[in-house]
Amino acid sequence: MKYLTILAALISPMAALADPPPADWDAVLAEAKGETVYWNAWGGSTTTNDFLAWVGERVSEDYGVTLEHVKLTDTADAVTRVLSEKQAGQNDDSAIDMIWINGANFAAMKDADLLFGPYAEQLPNWALVDVEGKTVQTDFTVPVEGYESPWAMAQVVFVQDTADMPERLGSMQALQEWAQANPGRFSYPQPPDFLGTTFLKQVLVDILPDPSVLEAPATDENYDEVTAPLWAYLDALTPNLWREGKAYPATGTAMFPLIADDEVDLSISFSPGAASTAIANFELPETVRTFVLDKGTIGNASFVAIPYNSGSKAGAMVVANFLMSPEAQARAQDPAILGYGTVLNMDALSAEERAVFDGLDLGVATLTPAELGTVQAEPHPSWAVRIADDWVSRYGVAQ
Amino acid sequence: MKARRFLPLLPMITLLAMIGPVLAGLYGAVLPAFGHLPAAGLFGPSLAPFEALFAWQGLPRAMFLSVWIGLASTTISLLIVALIMAGWSGTRSFTVLERMLSPLLSVPHAAAAFGFAFLISPSGWISRALSPSVTGWDRPPDLLIVQDPWGLSMIAGLVIKEVPFLMLIALAAIGQVDTKRSAMIVQALGYRRLTGWLKTVFPLVYAQIKFPIYVVLVYAMSVVDVAVILGPNTPSTLSVQIVKLMSDPDLGMRLQAAAGALVQLFLVIGALGFWLIMERVVRRFGLAWIGTGQRGKYDTITRQIGLVLALFCAFSVSFGIASLAIWSFAGYWGFPDFLPDQFILKNWMRHSDGTLEALGETVLIGSVATLTALALTIGCLEAEYRYKLRVTSRGMLLLYLPLLVPQTAFLPGLQTLMLNVGLGVGRGPVIFAHLVFVLPYVFLSLADPFRAWDARMGTIAAALRASPDRVLWSVRLPMLLRPILTAAAVGLAVSVGQYLPTLLIGGGRIETLTTEAVALASGGDRRAIGVYGLMQTAAALVPFSLALLIPAIVWRNRRGLRHG
Numbered sequence: 001m002k003y004l005t006i007l008a009a010l011i012s013p014m015a016a017l018a019d020p021p022p023a024d025w026d027a028v029l030a031e032a033k034g035e036t037v038y039w040n041a042w043g044g045s046t047t048t049n050d051f052l053a054w055v056g057e058r059v060s061e062d063y064g065v066t067l068e069h070v071k072l073t074d075t076a077d078a079v080t081r082v083l084s085e086k087q088a089g090q091n092d093d094s095a096i097d098m099i100w101i102n103g104a105n106f107a108a109m110k111d112a113d114l115l116f117g118p119y120a121e122q123l124p125n126w127a128l129v130d131v132e133g134k135t136v137q138t139d140f141t142v143p144v145e146g147y148e149s150p151w152a153m154a155q156v157v158f159v160q161d162t163a164d165m166p167e168r169l170g171s172m173q174a175l176q177e178w179a180q181a182n183p184g185r186f187s188y189p190q191p192p193d194f195l196g197t198t199f200l201k202q203v204l205v206d207i208l209p210d211p212s213v214l215e216a217p218a219t220d221e222n223y224d225e226v227t228a229p230l231w232a233y234l235d236a237l238t239p240n241l242w243r244e245g246k247a248y249p250a251t252g253t254a255m256f257p258l259i260a261d262d263e264v265d266l267s268i269s270f271s272p273g274a275a276s277t278a279i280a281n282f283e284l285p286e287t288v289r290t291f292v293l294d295k296g297t298i299g300n301a302s303f304v305a306i307p308y309n310s311g312s313k314a315g316a317m318v319v320a321n322f323l324m325s326p327e328a329q330a331r332a333q334d335p336a337i338l339g340y341g342t343v344l345n346m347d348a349l350s351a352e353e354r355a356v357f358d359g360l361d362l363g364v365a366t367l368t369p370a371e372l373g374t375v376q377a378e379p380h381p382s383w384a385v386r387i388a389d390d391w392v393s394r395y396g397v398a399q
Numbered sequence: 400m401k402a403r404r405f406l407p408l409l410p411m412i413t414l415l416a417m418i419g420p421v422l423a424g425l426y427g428a429v430l431p432a433f434g435h436l437p438a439a440g441l442f443g444p445s446l447a448p449f450e451a452l453f454a455w456q457g458l459p460r461a462m463f464l465s466v467w468i469g470l471a472s473t474t475i476s477l478l479i480v481a482l483i484m485a486g487w488s489g490t491r492s493f494t495v496l497e498r499m500l501s502p503l504l505s506v507p508h509a510a511a512a513f514g515f516a517f518l519i520s521p522s523g524w525i526s527r528a529l530s531p532s533v534t535g536w537d538r539p540p541d542l543l544i545v546q547d548p549w550g551l552s553m554i555a556g557l558v559i560k561e562v563p564f565l566m567l568i569a570l571a572a573i574g575q576v577d578t579k580r581s582a583m584i585v586q587a588l589g590y591r592r593l594t595g596w597l598k599t600v601f602p603l604v605y606a607q608i609k610f611p612i613y614v615v616l617v618y619a620m621s622v623v624d625v626a627v628i629l630g631p632n633t634p635s636t637l638s639v640q641i642v643k644l645m646s647d648p649d650l651g652m653r654l655q656a657a658a659g660a661l662v663q664l665f666l667v668i669g670a671l672g673f674w675l676i677m678e679r680v681v682r683r684f685g686l687a688w689i690g691t692g693q694r695g696k697y698d699t700i701t702r703q704i705g706l707v708l709a710l711f712c713a714f715s716v717s718f719g720i721a722s723l724a725i726w727s728f729a730g731y732w733g734f735p736d737f738l739p740d741q742f743i744l745k746n747w748m749r750h751s752d753g754t755l756e757a758l759g760e761t762v763l764i765g766s767v768a769t770l771t772a773l774a775l776t777i778g779c780l781e782a783e784y785r786y787k788l789r790v791t792s793r794g795m796l797l798l799y800l801p802l803l804v805p806q807t808a809f810l811p812g813l814q815t816l817m818l819n820v821g822l823g824v825g826r827g828p829v830i831f832a833h834l835v836f837v838l839p840y841v842f843l844s845l846a847d848p849f850r851a852w853d854a855r856m857g858t859i860a861a862a863l864r865a866s867p868d869r870v871l872w873s874v875r876l877p878m879l880l881r882p883i884l885t886a887a888a889v890g891l892a893v894s895v896g897q898y899l900p901t902l903l904i905g906g907g908r909i910e911t912l913t914t915e916a917v918a919l920a921s922g923g924d925r926r927a928i929g930v931y932g933l934m935q936t937a938a939a940l941v942p943f944s945l946a947l948l949i950p951a952i953v954w955r956n957r958r959g960l961r962h963g
Contacts, residue, residue: 038908043915043918043919044918044919044923044924045924046749046750046919046924046926046927049753050749068908070908070910071910071914071915071918072918073917073918077902080645080653081903087436095908164538183541184541190632190633192643242541243541243542243543243546244541244543245633246543246548246633247543247545247546247547247631247632247633248632248633249923250627250632250923251923253923253924254923255923256923257923257925260731260732260733260734261520261522261539261733261734262522262538262539262733262734262735263521263522263539263541263734281926282729282730282731282732282740282743282926283731283924283926285731285733392455392457393455393456395633396457396632396633396634397455397456397457397460397633397634
């Protein structure tokens with residue numbers, strides 16, 4: 001018995017040390033003070049990098065948390081990193097404290113038990129989040145279950161240079177016809193790049209009479225039949241693509257220089273405000289506008305997740321909570337800064353907070369929330385994986 | 400006495416610093432290639448990863464591209480260097496060309512590739528200069544120039560960077576060969592300049608620079624950043640595919656990546672073998688050609704071709720960098736405008752903090768790694784000289800291991816190893832990882848000039864009662880000042896250019912100019928790439944200028960040593 005007491009005494013402080021309880025917010029704040037949070041986030045966009053730097057300044061002022069932005073070219077690098085650490089038995093002080101994540105990367109990490117949580121719905125600012133209207137509790141149909149917290153909404157928009165292409169297009173069929181009339185003036189990022197894969201999903205969602213079949217995982221039985229119209233569509237489109245589909249831009253942002261160079265007239269983006277921001281930064285001509293399809297376009301949320309072995313979980317939660325604050329959300333939505341959609345429910349905000357959002361000048365090329373129309377749900381990740389693989393064998397190895 | 404005990408151990412320590420991490424990392428690659436990755440819940444052995452890799456339809460083409468691009472770019476680079484040195488060395492044009500090409504060596508591959516892509520693309524600078532006045536284009540033509548399926552623009556992009564590299568290595572080596580008298584003799588025998596040089600000096604120079612040539616070959620076969628910017632992507636080269644597989648969110652893909660890495664390794668070994676065979680073939684034909692006694696009928700035209708090609712390299716890189724500079728100050732810059740609408744400082748102001756921090760990190764890591772590498776290298780070579788340790792060709796092969804093994808194959812495994820021994824991530828391990836790549840380059844740059852040093856100088860000094868240490872410090876090292884500085888500059892340039900080791904071993908926490916620039920490259924923001932590319936170029940340019948400048952100043956009154 002005596003030994004048991006000693007044992008219990010030995011164990012209890014360790015248990016207290018282990019993980020900060022998200023529900024006890026004061027304890028989290030106390031523990032977060034002085035911590036350094038390494039946020040691994042894609043570093044390919046200067047505007048995003050500037051926004052993250054601003055977040056760092058703010059959390060340092062208010063909470064004494066130091067935020068370091070680790071710039072990734074690919075979020076999967078961070079997944080790989082956490083996996084290597086687990087392999088090496090590095091279970092308590094990861095190089096990574098927070099990851100900008102969604103979709104397949106999240107599914108992979110959640111599946112492999114590499115994430116800390118659930119924590120998201122215990123954060124104080126969760127009360128302000130628009131749970132009803134925005135897809136923040138499922139991530140590409142995978143249940144989030146509090147293992148990541150949302151901070152931005154993205155929706156597919158088409159980016160057109162009205163100097164060369166005055167009219168918007170209402171459907172994927174219209175795009176096909178336009179490309180036939182204007183060969184070589186459209187391209188999309190090369191799948192498996194996520195924006196390129198999104199374009200493929202957008203085609204499928206738009207041309208299928210009933211896209212609800214995509215909500216369930218793809219099966220060997222239904223995959224060929226469901227995707228057949230997509231391949232027929234692409235077979236017709238590819239010869240009319242930029243470079244006849246023999247080369248593709250590597251990423252979504254690499255599309256903007258192509259428009260500025262007048263190599264293409266039409267492109268897609270996952271950020272409704274990105275075109276306005278790019279115009280302000282001289283990266284796109286002032287004649288650029290955006291549009292969505294008549295039936296709407298695909299949208300999803302960007303999240304942050306905390307690795308199971310982070311040494312600064314409290315600090316990371318403080319940052320995650322700050323990202324959902326009205327202050328950070330309004331700044332992210334400002335097209336002069338970032339132009340990302342907010343995850344907040346306007347009705348949950350105070351009048352002053354709402355006024356900040358209402359006062360934003362969304363920019364010449366940004367659609368209003370009403371104009372953005374219906375947000376279509378992301379298909380189950382299994383579709384994206386198979387479609388991207390199939391695309392690679394059909395068009396990615398053409399030579 | 401101390402030195403006596405310590406010095407003979409240095410070769411072992413050096414080898415360990417280079418080989419240990421590679422072997423450990425390879426071990427970490429071989430296991431997943433055969434289906435063993437416990438962290439992802441996969442247990443081998445199985446051949447499934449290879450089967451999956453071979454099932455990818457792009458594989459034959461990707462393998463072909465790696466081999467073709469590697470061999471073609473290396474051969475062309477070597478030819479240009481041989482032609483230019485044969486046709487023009489010793490002339491005033493050559494001095495001018497040398498001054499133009501040498502600084503270009505320091506331009507990082509990614510920056511050069513970006514500049515080159517902007518020059519030659521249908522909406523690029525050349526096209527803008529001629530549009531619409533000459534071409535009549537008010538929109539760029541839909542032509543597949545950059546990322547062409549045969550990798551021609553990638554080959555060109557590699558050649559313009561490898562010519563300066565091989566040229567500097569050849570210049571460093573040429574001091575060890577008595578070129579002046581050979582040239583005089585063959586010219587007295589009636590040989591034209593180019594033919595005479597090729598027949599007498601080239602074989603000697605080639606023997607000294609063949610290792611750097613193998614390095615170029617291996618590099619060209621497995622390079623990732625240049626391939627992403629200029630290379631084909633339907634499909635891409637094998638290395639790019641491996642990196643893509645490595646970064647797939649499906650953790651199981653790492654098995655396929657490991658299998659691909661082993662395939663890449665065998666391709667590299669095969670290509671090197673092919674090159675060695677070709678060396679013999681060329682030697683046989685070369686001997687026959689020397690035997691004919693031809694004095695050089697086509698010398699004049701061949702010389703001109705060599706000069707034009709070398710100038711093409713010099714201008715491509717220079718104008719590419721100039722375009723980066725303009726982009727870094729550019730406001731809106733659409734086609735077909737030759738210059739931007741307005742010049743702005745916003746891009747630089749936006750990035751000033753980031754670039755300066757990254758510059759400090761880059762310089763710190765590079766200097767520590769290079770100084771360590773130099774100390775180890777000189778120690779090894781001196782030990783070899785004093786104790787008559789013979790380095791066998793097998794020993795040399797070990798030296799090549801870090802450069803023969805594609806980085807993507809062994810770095811993740813290395814990362815796991817470092818974590819296991821408690822080294823963790825951070826600056827120290829990154830310097831250690833850089834050393835793995837810096838050491839061989841420094842060793843290879845320095846070994847041949849060091850060994851070719853005329854040992855009779857040492858004998859004379861010893862006869863004057865100089866101790867072995869004094870011979871080293873007061874005679875040998877000063878005489879070898881130029882190759883030592885060149886080796887240091889090469890080491891720094893290698894360190895500045897390292898991307899994967901910095902990213903993986905630094906856990907992403909170490910931000911150098913290169914990791915920042917490559918991260919930005921994926922976003923295609925030419926203004927930011929311009930800023931970082933220029934800073935990156937400057938970080939490597941300064942050491943190379945010093946490598947040229949210091950010997951000229953120190954030996955301003957010792958003419959015979961200026962090329963030594």
